Amino acid sequence: MMHLLCLSGSLRAASASSAVVATLCERLHGVATTSRFDIGALPHYNADLEPPQAVLALKSEIAAADGLVIVTPEYNYSVPGVLKNAIDWASRPAYASVLKDKPVFVASVSGGALGGVRAQSHLKYILAGTLARVFVWQEVIVPHANTKVVDGRLADEAITAFLLDGIRAFIGSIARG
Ligand SMILES: Cc1cc2nc3c(=O)[nH]c(=O)nc-3n(C[C@H](O)[C@H](O)[C@H](O)COP(=O)(O)O)c2cc1C
Incomplete structure (x- = not known):
């Protein structure tokens, strides 16, 4: 079974992004194994630091x-600074980091009608700078995200189903290499 590491770009407890991640992890049960990493544990990027434990x-x-x-x-x-910070840490050494050739699926949320599509596009561009393999598919967005979260989960079945379709296609592409 494939293993997917899931990152939420938001640190707040009631985050819609984290709700999407939590929903995904639940709904992928039996399809892939998943884990999450709290990017709030990372210090600000500083090239003078020996990479701290959280970065390792x-x-x-x-x-x-x-x-x-x-x-x-x-x-x-655009993307929250805290997410850019995590990518900056993970991206070293440049062009030879753990992100190089790593398959990445991106989705976005926002309080507005556009579902964070501008941030999503920036994120894909940033990831290109790490030589990650960003999965090309229809954009998965969650507009008006704060109205679609109930008990820490994404409460919109149509978007959830669309997201899961995308993730299944992503897993298939990883399997094919
Ligand atoms: C600093 C800041 C900037 C924001 N800028 C935008 C924006 O440019 N476009 C937008 O649609 N929503 C914007 N929002 C609203 C967020 O997308 C919305 O609050 C979203 O739910 C935050 O994600 P989260 O629920 O995962 O924390 C902004 C929110 C904050 C705190």
């Missing part, structure tokens, strides 16, 4: 995963 843990979890799933909110038309 992130890198080793990325290395061990068959694929990465990132659900990002949109902040000011």
Whole structure:
């Protein structure tokens, strides 16, 4: 069974991004194994630091995963700094990091009608800079996300089903190499 490492780009407890990740992990039961990493545990990127334990843990979890799933909110038309910080840590050494050739599936959420599609597009561009293999599929977005979260889960079956279709296609593409 494939193993997917899931990252939420939001740190807040009531996050819609984290709700999407939680829903995905539940609904993938029997399809793939999943784990999550809390990017809030990472310090600010500083090239002068010996990579701290949290950074080593992130890198080793990325290395061990068959694929990465990132659900990002949109902040000011782009990705939250905390997510960019995690990618910056994971991206070293440049062009030879654990992200190189790593299959990545991206989805986005936002409070607005566009579902974070601008952040999603920025995230895909950022990942290109790491030589990750971003999965090309229809964009999975969660618009008006805060109205679609109930008890920490995504309460929109149509979007959930669409997301799961995308993840199944992603897993298939990893299997085919
Ligand atoms: C600093 C900040 C900037 C934001 N900028 C945007 C934006 O550019 N576009 C948008 O649709 N929503 C924007 N929002 C709303 C977030 O997308 C919305 O609150 C979303 O639910 C946050 O994700 P989360 O629920 O996973 O924490 C912004 C929120 C914050 C806190």
